[in-house]
Amino acid sequence: MKVKKRYRDFTSFIRDRFGIRVQKVSINAGFTCPNKDGTKGRGGCTYCNNTTFNPEYCKPIKSIITQINEGILFFSKKYNSQKYLAYFQAYTNTYAPLKKLKKMYREALAHPDVVGLVIATRPDCINDNVLDFLQNLVEEGYFIKLEFGLESTNNQTLKDINRCQTHEDAIDAFSRAANRGLHLGGHLILGLPGENRDDMLQHARNISKLPIDTLKIHHLQIVKHTKMAYQFKHTPDMFCFMSLDNYIDLVVDFIALLHPNIIIERFFSESPPNKLIYPKYGLKNFEVKALVEKRLEYRNISQGELFNSQ
Numbered sequence: 001m002k003v004k005k006r007y008r009d010f011t012s013f014i015r016d017r018f019g020i021r022v023q024k025v026s027i028n029a030g031f032t033c034p035n036k037d038g039t040k041g042r043g044g045c046t047y048c049n050n051t052t053f054n055p056e057y058c059k060p061i062k063s064i065i066t067q068i069n070e071g072i073l074f075f076s077k078k079y080n081s082q083k084y085l086a087y088f089q090a091y092t093n094t095y096a097p098l099k100k101l102k103k104m105y106r107e108a109l110a111h112p113d114v115v116g117l118v119i120a121t122r123p124d125c126i127n128d129n130v131l132d133f134l135q136n137l138v139e140e141g142y143f144i145k146l147e148f149g150l151e152s153t154n155n156q157t158l159k160d161i162n163r164c165q166t167h168e169d170a171i172d173a174f175s176r177a178a179n180r181g182l183h184l185g186g187h188l189i190l191g192l193p194g195e196n197r198d199d200m201l202q203h204a205r206n207i208s209k210l211p212i213d214t215l216k217i218h219h220l221q222i223v224k225h226t227k228m229a230y231q232f233k234h235t236p237d238m239f240c241f242m243s244l245d246n247y248i249d250l251v252v253d254f255i256a257l258l259h260p261n262i263i264i265e266r267f268f269s270e271s272p273p274n275k276l277i278y279p280k281y282g283l284k285n286f287e288v289k290a291l292v293e294k295r296l297e298y299r300n301i302s303q304g305e306l307f308n309s310q
């Protein structure tokens with residue numbers, strides 16, 4: 001008998017939405033980032049090393065179709081996936097003129113096994129013309145997920161990590177993107193410098209006020225070749241890492257406060273060992289997911305039971 005989950009999980013959502021297994025294939029389309037080139041800021045977010053989340057097969061020198069085909073080849077050895085979502089993942093994937101964006105998104109959707117797009121971007125980097133185009137794609141029948149990097153809902157933290165965006169930017173982006181049939185996602189980091197446990201739980205309340213469909217959460221990681229790696233070496237006191245056990249409890253408390261309709265796509269992500277400095281929990285996503293589910297059960301907590309709409 002299938003046990004009902006204590007939170008809304010992304011795998012079930014995808015299964016219900018498509019009726020078949022659908023897998024994301026990452027694409028590096030050669031975008032840059034306005035927080036690196038001086039348009040928003042320079043140097044980028046202090047934790048950012050984009051190579052950590054970019055699979056080997058994704059090189060912008062390769063065409064989008066080639067990357068999709070290589071991604072499908074990679075996954076078809078592991079899973080018997082039937083359809084795919086093209087995941088524009090590296091850097092800021094709406095940071096280009098509309099004409100160029102249209103060409104890239106259309107190229108991905110032209111693949112016969114691609115049923116939609118996942119587009120990762122900054123909330124301050126999405127204009128209404130791009131939203132109109134994405135809405136057209138939804139009306140053509142594609143699944144379009146727009147994934148905004150929130151990272152924190154606290155403006156002081158966003159300043160400290162040189163994110164060069166505010167939570168008001170996020171509120172604005174979500175409100176302009178809402179009611180267009182797009183699947184709206186957000187990404188959050190728990191454990192950023194300066195935030196205590198209460199601050200992190202406050203994110204659950206703030207995010208619950210957004211018209212958001214899906215949330216990804218992970219803990220702070222110090223990755224090589226980042227500003228944070230330098231800070232961690234020279235001013236380690238500015239960081240306060242949790243044990244894995246404490247992190248699991250924090251996630252459970254977070255889930256209790258989160259709006260019951262929000263789908264949770266992930267709780268955890270660990271960078272490759274050769275790029276990661278700290279912390280090294282050494283677990284896979286599915287193992288942490290199992291620990292969270294076990295703790296929810298043990299503490300008899302379900303998503304949204306402490307959610308307050310006021």
Ligand code: SF4
Nearest residue numbers: 033035044045048091
């Ligand atoms: S995390 Fe995203 S927004 Fe920040 S510097 Fe890296 S690519 Fe740019």
